[in-house]
Amino acid sequence: xxxxxxxxxxxxxxxxxxxxxxxxxxxxxxxxxxxxxxxxxxxxxxxxxxxxxxxxxxxxxxxxxxxxxxxxxxxxxxxxxxxxxxxxxxxxxxxxxxxxxxxxxxxxxxxxxxxxxxxxxxxxxxxxxxxxxxxxxxxxxxxxxxxxxxxxxxxxxxxxxxxxxxxxxxxxxxxxxxxxxxxxxxxxxxxxxxxxxxxxxxxxxxxxxxxxxxxxxxxxxxxxxxxxxxxxxxxxxxxxxxxxxxxxxxx
Amino acid sequence: xxxxxxxxxxxxxxxxxxxxxxxxxxxxxxxxxxxxxxxxxxxxxxxxxxxxxxxxxxxxxxxxxxxxxxxxxxxxxxxxxxxxxxxxxxxxxxxxxxxxxxxxxxxxxxxxxxxxxxxxxxxxxxxxxxxxxxxxxxxxxxxxxxxxxxxxxxxxxxxxxxxxxxxxxxxxxxxxxxxxxxxxxxxxxxxxxxxxxxxxxxxxxxxxxxxxxxxxxxxxxxxxxxxxxxxxxxxxxxxxxxxxxxxxxxxxxxxxxxxxxxxxx
Numbered sequence: 001x002x003x004x005x006x007x008x009x010x011x012x013x014x015x016x017x018x019x020x021x022x023x024x025x026x027x028x029x030x031x032x033x034x035x036x037x038x039x040x041x042x043x044x045x046x047x048x049x050x051x052x053x054x055x056x057x058x059x060x061x062x063x064x065x066x067x068x069x070x071x072x073x074x075x076x077x078x079x080x081x082x083x084x085x086x087x088x089x090x091x092x093x094x095x096x097x098x099x100x101x102x103x104x105x106x107x108x109x110x111x112x113x114x115x116x117x118x119x120x121x122x123x124x125x126x127x128x129x130x131x132x133x134x135x136x137x138x139x140x141x142x143x144x145x146x147x148x149x150x151x152x153x154x155x156x157x158x159x160x161x162x163x164x165x166x167x168x169x170x171x172x173x174x175x176x177x178x179x180x181x182x183x184x185x186x187x188x189x190x191x192x193x194x195x196x197x198x199x200x201x202x203x204x205x206x207x208x209x210x211x212x213x214x215x216x217x218x219x220x221x222x223x224x225x226x227x228x229x230x231x232x233x234x235x236x237x238x239x240x241x242x243x244x245x246x247x248x249x250x251x
Numbered sequence: 252x253x254x255x256x257x258x259x260x261x262x263x264x265x266x267x268x269x270x271x272x273x274x275x276x277x278x279x280x281x282x283x284x285x286x287x288x289x290x291x292x293x294x295x296x297x298x299x300x301x302x303x304x305x306x307x308x309x310x311x312x313x314x315x316x317x318x319x320x321x322x323x324x325x326x327x328x329x330x331x332x333x334x335x336x337x338x339x340x341x342x343x344x345x346x347x348x349x350x351x352x353x354x355x356x357x358x359x360x361x362x363x364x365x366x367x368x369x370x371x372x373x374x375x376x377x378x379x380x381x382x383x384x385x386x387x388x389x390x391x392x393x394x395x396x397x398x399x400x401x402x403x404x405x406x407x408x409x410x411x412x413x414x415x416x417x418x419x420x421x422x423x424x425x426x427x428x429x430x431x432x433x434x435x436x437x438x439x440x441x442x443x444x445x446x447x448x449x450x451x452x453x454x455x456x457x458x459x460x461x462x463x464x465x466x467x468x469x470x471x472x473x474x475x476x477x478x479x480x481x482x483x484x485x486x487x488x489x490x491x492x493x494x495x496x497x498x499x500x501x502x503x504x505x506x507x508x509x510x511x512x513x514x515x516x
Contacts, residue, residue, distance in 0.1 A: 056339055076343040084339040090332050094268035095261060100336075106257040107340035135268070151336070 002070045004081070004159045004190040005032040005055060009064035012050055012214075024050045026214040027064065032192050032207070034158075037185050039205035040194040043242060047214040048194040049087070052163050055192070056084055068159065080109065083157040087164040089148030093137035097128055097147050100136065101154055108155030115154065122150040125180065141168040149177060153184075160184065162193035166200055178203060198235045210238065212245050254342055255350040262324070262354025263361075271320045275312055279366065282308040283373040290377035298387035299483040301377030305370040306402070306479045313406045314434075316362050318427055321355045322413040326423025352414060356504075359406055367399040389485025397493055398482045404500035405476035409434055411504045412471075437473030440466065471503050 007030040016022035024047045032038045042048050053059045055066045057074040071078040091100060098119060105115025123129040126146040136144065145168045152160055165181070166174050181191060181204055195201060201208060201222070208225065210218040218225055218241060226233045266272065286304045293300045328334045328351070337347055374395075375384055384390055412433050416426040444463050447455045467474075475496060481488040 056335075058335060058338065076338075076341045076346075078341075079339060080341045082339070084335075086332075086335060086339075090334075090336045092261065092265055092333065092336065094265050099261065099264065103257055103261050104340065107254055107337065107342055109341065 003031045006067045010061045011063040024214050035188045036206045037191045037204050039201040039208040042211035046211045081159050083152035083160045085148050085152040085162045091136045096133045098132045104151045104154045110155050142173045159190045258350025259354035263357050266358035275315045279312040283369045286373040287376045301374050302483040305373045309366050309370045317410050325417045363403045394482045398479050401476040401478050405473050407504045436470050441474035
């Protein structure tokens with residue numbers, strides 16, 4: 001059986017001046033198995049968002065590739081299986097949540113009626129139903145983040161790629177999203193998400209990968225990483241690994 | 252095809268909800284009404300003045316819609332990554348380009364229809380003291396429609412050029428500036444050629460003139476779409492010219508966005 005998301009020796013460079021190039025990803029290989037919640041961790045500028053942008057087909061890898069159910073990620077049909085939440089949801093602010101979800105449903109290939117049913121259900125779950133006809137520009141940051149989550153989930157995709165899903169949320173919002181992710185996990189959805197918040201990782205993830213300066217430093221379970229069956233000490237283990245990598249670089 | 256229609260629909264809705272639109276509508280209404288007072292300043296050729304003022308307002312409003320609303324909206328999509336809300340679904344780049352462009356075309360079509368009604372109304376107001384529209388020399392409603400249609404084509408061409416520049420440049424302001432430069436060239440190159448060909452004391456190489464003529468159609472030749480002079484002087488305009496102009500305009504409009512979908516990320 002193939003993996004829902006597979007990074008195969010993905011490398012990406014960006015220009016850093018006229019001739020010089022900066023390597024953001026260096027032969028990154030990851031396999032996210034079906035029904036798994038996979039946490040993608042790393043400090044700022046480690047290459048997490050670039051990896052997600054390649055997985056979503058927004059940018060193309062220089063070497064290697066990402067495959068969604070064996071379809072190259074840059075092909076639009078690969079995104080039929082994926083729901084995506086960016087760190088800062090990019091929304092058409094003049095439109096209402098109902099209009100945006102209508103569009104997302106149609107773009108995902110589901111009928112108008114099914115879209116409206118799903119939209120109402122999702123908005124209710126995310127405490128946005130009473131605001132569904134209001135323009136998005138009147139929403140708070142947390143409401144926009146929750147709407148972005150609803151847009152990712154419409155069409156019930158089997159894979160969810162979430163870039164910092166808790167960003168901009170208050171404790172109640174975080175709790176709500178955490179519960180939804182746990183619910184999605186119990187329904188067998190595959191979730192790949194990047195985050196800085198290690199507490200969320202401890203609660204949600206089966207597997208983690210730690211990336212630093214474009215290289216994967218660790219890929220495995222949390223308990224193997226921390227050496228503790230209760231997923232304790234994740235933060236200290238994470239900091240030690242990154243610091244050790246920095247010392248190695250300098251030496 | 253459904254996704255292109257859906258994208259056109261939300262683009263059209265965005266246009267309708269845009270606050271910029273209210274400003275443009277208000278400004279146009281004031282300018283159209285002012286036509287009544289401007290024409291009173293002239294004792295001769297009131298019809299020509301009314302047509303000139305009416306179509307000048309039409310052009311200002313149309314260009315404001317293209318530049319501030321159409322290109323502004325597109326620039327936010329491309330440069331602030333709002334486009335990712337669309338292409339994170341199974342939507343290809345060409346579908347995005349087509350949907351967005353058709354949505355803006357649809358919006359411009361409706362805007363031009365409204366402006367056309369305003370323009371005809373302002374013409375009627377402006378010429379009321381001189382015996383009304385029918386008193387204009389060889390006035391024809393068909394010619395009025397043809398003039399509005401040619402203005403619409405010119406606006407769509409500017410939109411297509413703006414679309415191309417928005418996608419291939421890294422800044423919305425730069426795209427607007429380049430589009431404006433093309434607009435100026437498109438309107439003035441024809442005059443330059445006429446001066447070179449007909450000017451009494453001008454000597455220009457035939458090769459150079461022919462090169463400029465070709466360039467004027469590449470840029471595009473927006474002056475060719477300005478046929479209001481035929482309406483204001485009651486001159487006849489060949490149907491074949493209009494058809495040719497339509498074919499040129501439509502082919503230009505459809506070729507410009509084709510070049511740019513590879514740059515969208």
